[in-house]
Amino acid sequence: MNAAAPEAPTRVACAHCGDACADEPILLDNQPFCCAGCRAVYELLQTNNLCGYYALNERPGQKVELELPGRFDYLDSDTVQAQLLAFRSDALARLTLTIPQMHCASCIWLLEKLYQLNPGVLESRVNFLRKEISISYHPGRTSLKEVVKLLTAVGYEPQITLAELGAQPHHHNRRLYYQLGLAGFCFGNVMLLAFPDYLSFTEQLQGEFGRFFGYLSLLLSLPVLLYSARGFFQSAWQGVRQRYINLDFPISLGLSALFLTSVFDILTQRGSGYLDSFTGLVFFMLIGKWVQQRTYDALRFDRDFTSYFPVAVTLLTPEGEQSVSVKELKVGQRILVRHQEVIPADAMLMRGTGQIDYSFVSGESVPVAKVAGEVVYAGGRQTGEAVELEVVREVSQGYLTQLWNNPAFQKAGEQTLETYANTVGRYFVAATLLLAAGAVAYWYPRSPQMALRAFTSVLVIACPCALSLATPFALGAAVRTFGRLKFYLKNSGVVETLGRVDTIVFDKTGTLTEVKRSTVEYIGRPLSEAEQQLVAAVVRQSTHPLSQRLTRELGNGEVVKSEVVKDGILENGIKREPLKENSLFTTPQVHNFTDFPGQGVSGVVDGVWVKVGSAAFAGSQCRPPEEANQLQSRVYVALNGQPLGCYVFRNVYRDDLQPLLADLNQRYHLAVLSGDNSAERDRLRALFGPKAELRFHQSPQDKLDYVAALRQQGRRVLMVGDGLNDAGALHQADAGIALTDTLTNFSPACDAILDASSFGRFATFLHFSQDCLQIVLATFVLSFCYNGIGLGLAVQGKFTPIVSAILMPISSLSVMVFSTLLVRYAAYRRFV
Amino acid sequence: MNIIFLIIGISLLVALTFLGAFLWAVRSGQYDDDYTPSVRVLFEDSEASKLPES
Numbered sequence: 074m075n076a077a078a079p080e081a082p083t084r085v086a087c088a089h090c091g092d093a094c095a096d097e098p099i100l101l102d103n104q105p106f107c108c109a110g111c112r113a114v115y116e117l118l119q120t121n122n123l124c125g126y127y128a129l130n131e132r133p134g135q136k137v138e139l140e141l142p143g144r145f146d147y148l149d150s151d152t153v154q155a156q157l158l159a160f161r162s163d164a165l166a167r168l169t170l171t172i173p174q175m176h177c178a179s180c181i182w183l184l185e186k187l188y189q190l191n192p193g194v195l196e197s198r199v200n201f202l203r204k205e206i207s208i209s210y211h212p213g214r215t216s217l218k219e220v221v222k223l224l225t226a227v228g229y230e231p232q233i234t235l236a237e238l239g240a241q242p243h244h245h246n247r248r249l250y251y252q253l254g255l256a257g258f259c260f261g262n263v264m265l266l267a268f269p270d271y272l273s274f275t276e277q278l279q280g281e282f283g284r285f286f287g288y289l290s291l292l293l294s295l296p297v298l299l300y301s302a303r304g305f306f307q308s309a310w311q312g313v314r315q316r317y318i319n320l321d322f323p324i325s326l327g328l329s330a331l332f333l334t335s336v337f338d339i340l341t342q343r344g345s346g347y348l349d350s351f352t353g354l355v356f357f358m359l360i361g362k363w364v365q366q367r368t369y370d371a372l373r374f375d376r377d378f379t380s381y382f383p384v385a386v387t388l389l390t391p392e393g394e395q396s397v398s399v400k401e402l403k404v405g406q407r408i409l410v411r412h413q414e415v416i417p418a419d420a421m422l423m424r425g426t427g428q429i430d431y432s433f434v435s436g437e438s439v440p441v442a443k444v445a446g447e448v449v450y451a452g453g454r455q456t457g458e459a460v461e462l463e464v465v466r467e468v469s470q471g472y473l474t475q476l477w478n479n480p481a482f483q484k485a486g487e488q489t490l491e492t493y494a495n496t497v498g499r500y501f502v503a504a505t506l507l508l509a510a511g512a513v514a515y516w517y518p519r520s521p522q523m524a525l526r527a528f529t530s531v532l533v534i535a536c537p538c539a540l541s542l543a544t545p546f547a548l549g550a551a552v553r554t555f556g557r558l559k560f561y562l563k564n565s566g567v568v569e570t571l572g573r574v575d576t577i578v579f580d581k582t583g584t585l586t587e588v589k590r591s592t593v594e595y596i597g598r599p600l601s602e603a604e605q606q607l608v609a610a611v612v613r614q615s616t617h618p619l620s621q622r623l624t625r626e627l628g629n630g631e632v633v634k635s636e637v638v639k640d641g642i643l644e645n646g647i648k649r650e651p652l653k654e655n656s657l658f659t660t661p662q663v664h665n666f667t668d669f670p671g672q673g674v675s676g677v678v679d680g681v682w683v684k685v686g687s688a689a690f691a692g693s694q695c696r697p698p699e700e701a702n703q704l705q706s707r708v709y710v711a712l713n714g715q716p717l718g719c720y721v722f723r724n725v726y727r728d729d730l731q732p733l734l735a736d737l738n739q740r741y742h743l744a745v746l747s748g749d750n751s752a753e754r755d756r757l758r759a760l761f762g763p764k765a766e767l768r769f770h771q772s773p774q775d776k777l778d779y780v781a782a783l784r785q786q787g788r789r790v791l792m793v794g795d796g797l798n799d800a801g802a803l804h805q806a807d808a809g810i811a812l813t814d815t816l817t818n819f820s821p822a823c824d825a826i827l828d829a830s831s832f833g834r835f836a837t838f839l840h841f842s843q844d845c846l847q848i849v850l851a852t853f854v855l856s857f858c859y860n861g862i863g864l865g866l867a868v869q870g871k872f873t874p875i876v877s878a879i880l881m882p883i884s885s886l887s888v889m890v891f892s893t894l895l896v897r898y899a900a901y902r903r904f905v
Numbered sequence: 906m907n908i909i910f911l912i913i914g915i916s917l918l919v920a921l922t923f924l925g926a927f928l929w930a931v932r933s934g935q936y937d938d939d940y941t942p943s944v945r946v947l948f949e950d951s952e953a954s955k956l957p958e959s
Contacts, residue, residue, distance in 0.1 A: 254927045
């Protein structure tokens with residue numbers, strides 16, 4: 074968003090958004106602005122005395138798109154409001170909106186001052202990490218639509234999609250805080266009460282008050298057992314019910330043994346029990362849970378197609394246009410889809426020309442031209458003029474939504490890989506029970522009392538608390554390291570999966586290539602500078618993406634003066650794509666401009682008849698030499714009926730792709746699944762080497778099946794994709810990574826989100842994940858040492874409360890410190 | 906030495922007050938967002954929001 078044009082370092086940055094301004098920026102108060110939109114925001118803030126926005130952070134603004142009329146009309150509908158508002162009365166309405174664009178202190182400042190811009194807003198409060206704003210407003214003085222329009226006008230358009238509708242308001246999970254606080258309180262007090270037991274000079278105290286202290290400790294430990302430690306018991310019980318022993322099983326066993334032994338000791342007045350160790354353990358393990366739980370609130374890893382679909386659509390009825398909820402759309406209804414809107418349901422094109430961008434849905438890199446009578450599938454984004462469609466299938470029955478009915482999506486939350494901790498936990502249980510039985514067998518003939526003591530001691534020391542802390546702390550530190558490098562993991566378990574992957578499958582469009590960039594190459598009789606200007610003048614009039622790309626390529630050095638061109642409004646209020654706002658071209662003038670949908674454009678410039686379009690349209694002889702080249706996007710040029718040549722558009726691969734693949738190739742099986750045609754086969758082959766599998770024309774279902782087949786072969790698959798068409802494969806793979814250019818954009822359900830700017834580090838990320846696994850194993854060894862010492866004492870019956878009170882905290886703390894430091898060190902070695 | 910009962914009772918009472926304060930803090934949402942308040946506290950009051958020297 075803030076990428077200044079690299080070829081023009083001398084250009085001034087817009088005071089609002091920081092983008093590079095055109096040669097002659099729009100000036101206001103001596104501040105340069107790149108476009109009318111940015112200036113409008115500045116004016117609005119200035120008149121409301123809100124320019125502190127610009128003082129907190131340099132150029133904090135967002136580029137503001139010109140608002141299309143009627144875009145938010147659906148917010149007036151009662152059903153939509155009922156679903157969005159958290160609370161509503163005559164004097165107060167409250168709701169929470171997601172604003173992905175917020176990024177700095179200025180954003181918080183402005184968004185919390187909405188009441189100065191619209192008096193109807195009572196209060197607005199930002200949760201920055203979740204990128205949410207809660208707004209209270211007076212429904213009598215303003216409306217939801219006004220509030221959303223205001224947000225949009227200052228550059229913070231809230232994200233309102235089908236997924237937000239009917240979604241349950243987010244409940245902050247406070248349970249862990251309660252558990253942690255309670256455990257901490259009880260731990261501290263029980264420890265205090267246990268002191269007299271450990272110190273020789275307090276023997277008299279212990280003798281007099283031992284009973285009282287014991288009962289009090291017991292009382293204080295009860296809430297820890299019943300509330301704080303509940304999660305461990307529940308998890309273990311769930312595991313047992315599924316005939317599966319996880320790490321929480323030995324933990325629960327150990328905790329129960331600790332508690333029961335202590336109760337027995339206290340009630341029979343044999344001693345003071347292990348209650349300080351018990352509460353301390355729970356406290357430490359909850360800290361481990363807390364460390365593990367802290368993830369990225371603002372990023373959502375569970376999005377399906379509903380997050381991509383709009384909430385409402387313009388319905389054309391005999392009475393006129395009407396905004397209806399997408400969910401209420403019925404077969405046979407006529408809808409209007411404007412420029413840059415997403416088609417919500419499979420529909421038949423009735424009027425207008427579709428230029429539908431399916432890059433996100435199917436992976437095709439070039440928009441598809443559709444003419445009246447053709448069926449367009451849901452999920453495509455219309456570019457160009459507004460089109461009229463007739464719905465042929467309801468939203469839930471669409472081609473794209475069918476993918477979500479695949480069984481792969483039904484089994485949610487299934488653990489794909491067995492974690493180390495659980496595997497180790499299982500052996501741990503077996504070993505412990507064996508040892509405990511051995512201790513009983515040895516002691517029983519000699520002294521039944523010692524046998525009981527040894528048995529419980531073994532169970533107590535077998536509580537793998539240090540073991541259970543190793544994974545959360547090591548992987549938690551890894552997740553935070555990744556986060557700093559713009560690689561966001563859903564949870565710490567993903568690190569483990571990444572470290573054990575052996576096959577990597579890539580999507581092509583948007584993942585290996587950059588959608589926004591393409592190189593243009595000219596083939597044919599060279600064009601003079603003047604001729605290029607003629608072509609540029611014509612293509613500038615067209616909204617076709619290839620035309621726009623070509624316009625940028627040919628440059629607009631002929632900008633004569635800056636002035637805002639009012640965008641033409643066609644009949645019945647349908648707006649056309651506005652022309653470039655700050656440039657009015659005095660020369661050359663285009664006459665008789667005609668847009669032939671799906672073919673090309675033509676016009677007369679300076680007396681020269683210019684035709685730009687498909688080969689057939691321009692009548693070109695510039696034949697592609699090989700079959701593969703026919704699949705490339707080409708635009709042919711003819712002047713005065715004379716075919717001259719063509720522009721070839723090529724995909725641009727991400728900058729760091731080559732070194733990255735060279736690195737990955739040595740250690741992983743690689744594959745590419747592309748929804749696009751095979752035009753790029755040779756270039757991909759060169760990049761990926763002879764071993765990689767390249768597949769083209771892959772439907773979303775094909776991708777899913779391919780990944781499933783790989784997993785059947787026992788491979789551990791990592792899928793890297795970006796669009797809805799990869800959603801199935803991302804879900805099916807052991808780990809799915811969604812690549813995104815802007816984090817605020819939609820990314821499909823996945824295990825991790827990778828910012829495209831960090832794509833070059835991808836191989837290092839995988840290396841680092843492997844390092845982390847080794848660190849976890851090393852920490853396991855360390856905690857086994859502690860358990861070994863403890864067990865050694867336990868089988869001899871020498872495991873006393875004081876040994877426990879020393880050994881347990883030391884082992885827990887050292888494991889926490891050891892694993893965190895090692896991960897930090899590994900990160901330092903890999904990334905610095 | 907019976908004073909011990911009293912002292913321990915009082916100390917527990919004090920500790921319980923702090924626990925109560927903590928639970929109240931969690932309940933009132935103070936732990937829901939541990940970042941934004943750190944930024945918010947640095948904002949000037951609205952009168953001072955003048956344009957920076959341009």
